[in-house]
Amino acid sequence: MKRTVSARRAKRRTVFDRRRGQRGFALIEILVAFAILAIGLGAISAGIAVAMRSDGRTQTTRVALRLAQSRLETAGIVRPLAVGRSEGLTIPNYRWQETITAVQWRAEPPRLPEGGKPELKAAAAPLTPFWVEIEVMAADGAVARLAALKLAPAARP
Numbered sequence: 001m002k003r004t005v006s007a008r009r010a011k012r013r014t015v016f017d018r019r020r021g022q023r024g025f026a027l028i029e030i031l032v033a034f035a036i037l038a039i040g041l042g043a044i045s046a047g048i049a050v051a052m053r054s055d056g057r058t059q060t061t062r063v064a065l066r067l068a069q070s071r072l073e074t075a076g077i078v079r080p081l082a083v084g085r086s087e088g089l090t091i092p093n094y095r096w097q098e099t100i101t102a103v104q105w106r107a108e109p110p111r112l113p114e115g116g117k118p119e120l121k122a123a124a125a126p127l128t129p130f131w132v133e134i135e136v137m138a139a140d141g142a143v144a145r146l147a148a149l150k151l152a153p154a155a156r157p
Contacts, residue, residue, distance in 0.1 A: 061138070061142040063094070064138050064144035065146075067090055067096065067136045075132045076132075076152050080152070083130070084099075085097065085098065094136055094139075095137045096137075097134070103129040127153060131150075132147065133145070134146050
């Protein structure tokens with residue numbers, strides 16, 4: 001009979017020994033896993049926030065650039081080119097400044113061909129060059145600057 005009692009005890013010990021190895025995570029291991037998870041999620045959310053801010057700033061700059069391009073294209077077409085500075089507001093939160101400067105240039109006299117007689121061509125209307133600068137500023141500080149050389153008919157006296 002002693003054998004059966006010791007056999008039962010041996011059997012119980014092996015069951016308990018198996019359970020000790022398969023108990024699962026301890027409280028400290030779970031806390032460490034949660035801490036690692038929290039740090040990872042924090043880093044991901046910070047990266048997403050930076051990307052969203054950058055995207056918003058890029059969108060604002062893109063709108064300012066399109067407004068500047070539109071103003072530059074219409075200069076001399078919708079409104080005549082006149083030396084000076086003007087400014088105004090477009091869509092909310094966007095301010096523009098336009099600076100038009102006359103460009104001084106010296107035309108070279110026409111070259112005579114080898115025969116010494118000038119060629120007769122149809123006289124073209126003289127053009128005056130203007131340097132047009134457009135600057136569009138957004139409320140958040142984004143700035144778009146564009147400039148171009150535009151030609152306009154010379155003013156008649």
